[in-house]
Amino acid sequence: MPGKILDRYEQVPVTKADLDWAELITLDLSEYDQPGGKESLVKQLEHAVKHVGFFYVKNFNISQEEVDRQFALGREFYSLPLEEKLEYHNADDLIRGEYNGYRPAGHRILGNGIRDNVQVYNIPKFDGFHERQQPPVISKHIAEVEQFSRKCHTEVVEKLLRLFAILLELPDEDQLVKDHQYDVKGEDHLRYMHYAARSAEENKQVGELYSPGHTDLGTVTLLFRQPVAALQILNSEGEWKWVRPQDGTITINTCDALTALTGGLIKSSVHRVHAPPADQAHVDRLGVLYFARPNNHVVLDPLQNSALLGRLGLTQNVFTELGQHLTTEEWVKVRQSQQQRRNKDVKVSREGKYTYGPKDLDIIPGLKAQIYN
Incomplete structure (x- = not known):
């Protein structure tokens, strides 16, 4: 049966506010298969991943029409009645660190009694290990969703992994690709994410932050x-900068597992979601994201065969310093369990400093989550 015809997705106008925008590099992936192209891209990438962990990519072989279709599917899902969306929510999954399916807004207290304003719908990668019932609006288009998910992986993630391998001077530029195979069990997922606009008074009580x-x-x-x-990054000078929405690009940020594998060389980017500027403050914010992770069996120790890490003496990370050798699956479950823990007494000062309860940030013994405000 053909899927329902989706109405075209129209993005709202960009802000006219004069914001303090971050200066980020843009990698042109059309250079990737050119002679010397990968090496040129690595040189551009090196500073970004060591200092801020954010950059853009363009010319990534996914059309704007394909992207817009995913936004349209996210719009259709979030327009469903709450009771229908809740059929795909399981609070016990969140306690166990499982984070696929639907999470309603208000699951956690953001601070000062104000609950979070974000809904999340995660679609796990199609590796054969994460069979889930999907709502009809998604299931009718599931082949298209799978194709988009796989293209995110092959056209963007795998290319970046080869660039990282060259940067790290690994003996095989496919080494990281082999640890991130799409059809091997892993916790990668596609996400539709919806932030509801809030009142100015509520925003004030939580330091003008959505996250x-x-x-x-x-x-x-x-x-x-x-x-x-809304997206802001913390740069290497300790300043929060807004991330500009650039036409025809994907914004990329590097994350904790990659930092662990590189002994801290590649920075796990610090970011937050700020309340939008005045001319967009009334607008709900819909995002389409893809989260890539190593395969579940991969141990998150620093890579022993990286010539670069060896020269720099980067042989430990926050896990190994605690005597831990976590697999990706173990790390994902304990971190997601912490992230989704229901907190009760988060306080936010007038300056926007967040103070948590004694157990809210515990991940494993000796390791706490960091909140950067």
């Missing part, structure tokens, strides 16, 4: 261009 400063737990995150200004 406080944090890092992502995987290898890289792909954020497809959407125009509601």
Whole structure:
């Protein structure tokens, strides 16, 4: 049966506010298969991943029409009645660190009694290990969703992994690709993410933030261009800068698992979601993201055969210093369990500093999550 015809997705206008935008490099992936292209891209990439962990890519072989179709599917899902969406929510999954399916807004207290304003719908990668019932609006288009998910992986993630391998001077430029195979069990997922606009008074009570400063737990995150200004990054000078929505690009950030594998060489980017500027404050924010992670069996120790890490003496990470040798699956489950833990007494000062309860940030013994505000 053919899928329902989706109405075209129209993005809202970009902000006219004069914001303090971050200066980020843009990797042109059309250079990737050119002679010397990978080496040229690595030189451009090196500073970004060592210092801020954010950059753009363009010419990534996924059309704007394909991207817009995913935004349209996200729009259709979030337009469903809440009771229908809740059929795909399991609170016990979140306690266990499982984070596929639907998570409603208000699951956690953001601070000062104000609940979070974000809905999440995660679609696990199609590796044969994550069979799930999908709502009809998604299931009718599931072949298209799978194709998009796989293209995120092959056209963007795998190319970046080869660039990282060259940077790290690994003996095989496919080494990281082999640890991130799409059809091997892993916790990668496609996400439709919906932030509801909030009142000015509520925003004030939580330091004007939708989400406080944090890092992502995987290898890289792909954020497809959407125009509601909200994403901010913490640069190497300790300043929060807005991330500009650039036409025809994906915003990429590097994450915790990649930092662990590189002994801290590649920075896990610190970012937060700020309330939008005044001319967009009334607009709900819909995002399409892809989260890439190493395969579940991969041990997150620093890579022993990286000539670069060896020269720099980067042989330990935050896990190994605690005597831990976590697999990706173990790390994902304990980190997601912490992230989704229901907190009760988060306080936010007038300056926007977040103070958590004694157990809210515990991940494993000796390791706490960091909140950057």
